[in-house]
Amino acid sequence: MKGRGALPLLALLLVAAFLASLAFGELRLSPMQVLEALFGRGDELARTVVWDFRLPRTLVGLAAGTALAASGTVMQAFFRNPLADPGLLGVSSGGALGAVAVLALGPSLGLAAASLWTLPVASVVGAFAATGAVMVLAERGASTERLLLSGVALNALLGAGTSFLLTVTAGHFEVNAQILFWLMGGLENRSWEHVWMGVPVIALGCALLLPLGRGLNLLSLGEQSAQSLGVDVHRLRRKLIVLATVLTALATATGGIIGFVGLVVPHVLRLAWGPDHRRLLPAAMLGGGTFLLACDLVTRLFPIGLRLGVVTAVVGGPFFLWLLRRPR
């Protein structure tokens, strides 16, 4: 069978990216120092750097990348379109608008702005609204043009909402900066609070998604044929939509808008190891985490003000254009 060695290889890459993410930064640590610090030994500075700063940042990045790639894999199969992606379709923008609304309006409504609950919940609500709109605008099997154009429209609309909130809060510098953060995506200053905000639910969502690979294979070749072969299509679709939306929303709540991960990662893995979702889903989860950690490392190794969302866009944008030109 094709792709047998894929998962161990990807797991290995992920471990490497994880350790590199703990080692590199303003203070460079050796692999030994990282491992010592992880197990609570070694010098105190290294322990503080690893435990208080880099570990939460790495975990949040890992979870966000995993969630976005898994979500992209599902959306591509669901819409039977290899160009579907939570960012391009506007689901990420929906999540961001939800989060930004809480940041901008929360204080005046008496909500604790960035609490463990309000932010992800608002993000989930916003993402679901966007998903609902996509479902109406572009039914499954819709042409690429229709799917992408509805994404363009939705992204413009949601972006306008975010811009409006940005202008309204222009006087409040701190709130304003926080909102800008969402628009560009990034893992700076991630704390354990962010880890608890996103990681457990993302892990749960991925665990629930993994067994759906078999059904996803059939669904990706058409709803009627899937149903005729014994899939409860309505139930499967509901599960997939909910999981893909929640995963995107939590990635957005913890890391802001990070585009193209859901597009690039499943695509590259599909080209390398085939479209079987029983392997593609776990591969995308591992690959998504690795890809995002690698992009985050780039922002840290070249501290010239690069944002994570900028790096993923620089990688993903040209890739997307290449895909568009490719005959399907």
Added chain:
Amino acid sequence: MTAALQAAALSVLGRLEDVSLDLGPRELVAVVGPNGAGKSTLIQALAGLLPFEGHVQWNGQPLSEIPFQERGRRLAWVGQEALFDFAFPVRDVVAQGRFAWDDDPAGVAEALAAMDLEALADRPVTRLSGGERHRVILARALATAAPLQLWDEPVAQLDVRHALEVYRLARQLADAGGTVLVSLHDIRAAYRFDRVLVLDHGRLVGNGEPHAILTAGLIRTVFRVEATFVTSLVPELPAD
């Protein structure tokens, strides 16, 4: 005897009106009718793939009472379109016929062989011709080992050799106790079936033995062409 496939007052809004029929085991049945007569709709409704009014029963059991996995074991559907958006190898698509059997691979190799796909088994389905793709979805239907086989214009894109092979397989499945319902573009082929159903404007206007049903008069009213079909022009099915 319980009918293998039964419809009573079956209607699909705007496409199918008040169709009642009974198909038995060991029956090879053709559906004919002009474009837009409702052939595909009838087949999809009988397969439970679109919402309908009226009643559909498989082996005397109302469709709504049959769980989805069980449906996949009892009925196989071959759609008119064989479009693939993802590059699964032919073998994997045929093996999807075993989904309802928890991916037990029994019969997959035989299904590939029956549709002459062994040489193409590792090729991505996206790189096949239209006719080859139809053979893939037919092989997937065969792999289900379902006793009810509903095929929507399976031979429209096939060359004559593979088309004859499809008819031969359909006969074989019926002889083995199955119920095979095939919609046909070419009404001449219907003479080789045990029974023919004629649809016109969503209504069932003929149901019986082909020679008795496909009269010049009916062909004139339904298809609006002047024709008498000489059965000797119908290709003989190759004997085993």
